[in-house]
Amino acid sequence: MARIKVPDLIDIVAIGKNSEMGYQGGLPWSGMTKDIRKFVERTLDNGIVLMGDTTFLSIPKERRPLHNRDHYVLSFNPENPELQRYSGQISICGSIPEAFAKIDKNYPKLDSPVINVGGGKVFETCMPYTSGIFLTTLDIRPDADTYFEFDRREWKREGEIDSWVEENAKVNGVCFDKVDCVDEFLVRRKVVPKYIEM
Numbered sequence: 001m002a003r004i005k006v007p008d009l010i011d012i013v014a015i016g017k018n019s020e021m022g023y024q025g026g027l028p029w030s031g032m033t034k035d036i037r038k039f040v041e042r043t044l045d046n047g048i049v050l051m052g053d054t055t056f057l058s059i060p061k062e063r064r065p066l067h068n069r070d071h072y073v074l075s076f077n078p079e080n081p082e083l084q085r086y087s088g089q090i091s092i093c094g095s096i097p098e099a100f101a102k103i104d105k106n107y108p109k110l111d112s113p114v115i116n117v118g119g120g121k122v123f124e125t126c127m128p129y130t131s132g133i134f135l136t137t138l139d140i141r142p143d144a145d146t147y148f149e150f151d152r153r154e155w156k157r158e159g160e161i162d163s164w165v166e167e168n169a170k171v172n173g174v175c176f177d178k179v180d181c182v183d184e185f186l187v188r189r190k191v192v193p194k195y196i197e198m
Contacts, residue, residue: 001197001198002101002197002198003195003196003197003198004097004100004101004104004195004196004197004198005100005104005194005195006100006129006192006193006194006195006196007048007100007103007104007107007110007113007114008110008112008113008114008131008132009050009113009114009116009126009129009130009131009132009192010046010113010114010115010116010130010131010132010133010134011115011116011118011123011126011130011132011133011134011135012039012042012043012115012116012117012133012134013117013118013123013133013134013135013136013148014027014032014035014135014136014137014138015135015136015137015138015147015148016028016137016138016140016141016142016144017137017138017139017140017141018141018144018147019147019148019149020141020142020143020144020146020147021118021119021120021144021146021147021148022118022119022120022144022145022146022147023142023143023144023145023146023172024145025054025058026058028142028143028144028171028172029138029140029142029169029170029171029172029179030169030170031166031168031169031170032138032166032169032179032181033166034164034166034181035136035138035166035181035183038134038136038183039117042115042134043066043069043115043117044068044069045112046112046113046114046115047068047069047070047112048069048070048072048103048107048110048112048114048115049066049069049070049071049072049114049115049116049117050072050074050099050114050115050116050117050122050126051071051072051073051074051116051117051118051119051122052073052074052075052118052119052121052122053073053074053075053077053080053083054119055117055118055119055122056071056073056083056086056090057082057083064086065086065089065090070091070106071089071090071091072090072091072093072099072102072103072114073086073090073091073092073093074093074094074095074096074099074122075092075093075094076094078092078093078094091106096125096126096129096196097196097198100129100196113131113132116130118148119146120146120147120148123148124149127150128192128193129192129193129196130188130192131187131188131192132158132185132186132187132188133150133155133185133186134183134185135183135184135185135186136181136182136183137181137182137183137184138166138179138180138181139179139180139181139182140171140176140179142171142172143172154188154189154190155186155187155188155189156186156187156189157184157185157186158185158186158187159184159185161182161183161184162182162183162184163180163181163182163183164181164183165178165179165180165181166178166179166181167179
């Protein structure tokens, strides 16, 4: 039986008022410039990102893979030609344990978190191993088919809340003059597992 080390894993996600986070393989909104800046800063600071193949392939081609970040991309179809095109630039993984094992092998003395950027299935599958969440809540209720589900009672806020207004954003293709946003960091109240037994 193999024992695989679990990295310090932090989700980064933006949601609508009803936990909406995705629509038809992408985001239900665009033009949220400060939220995008926060995403870039947080993922660059840590340098290692975990994501599903749909999320990876939703990144515009000219920005894929994300600059100066080491990508671990989860896929049920690792031989997908679209993914294989990037095989020299990303690590394609068939499961969460495989991703964790590759991260541990490549970063045996890792002392910074791995940032999980989703999407929905990856957030759900990794939730038992997630120790923190960068959560931005947008004051909108967009059409969505993917939601960020978690039990708020298992988490507590750490640090200050940041709030701002996004201007001239689009939600499901409709222009909004202003969208109120709240950003917070949540930490799990209980200790997450340090290893996965396989």
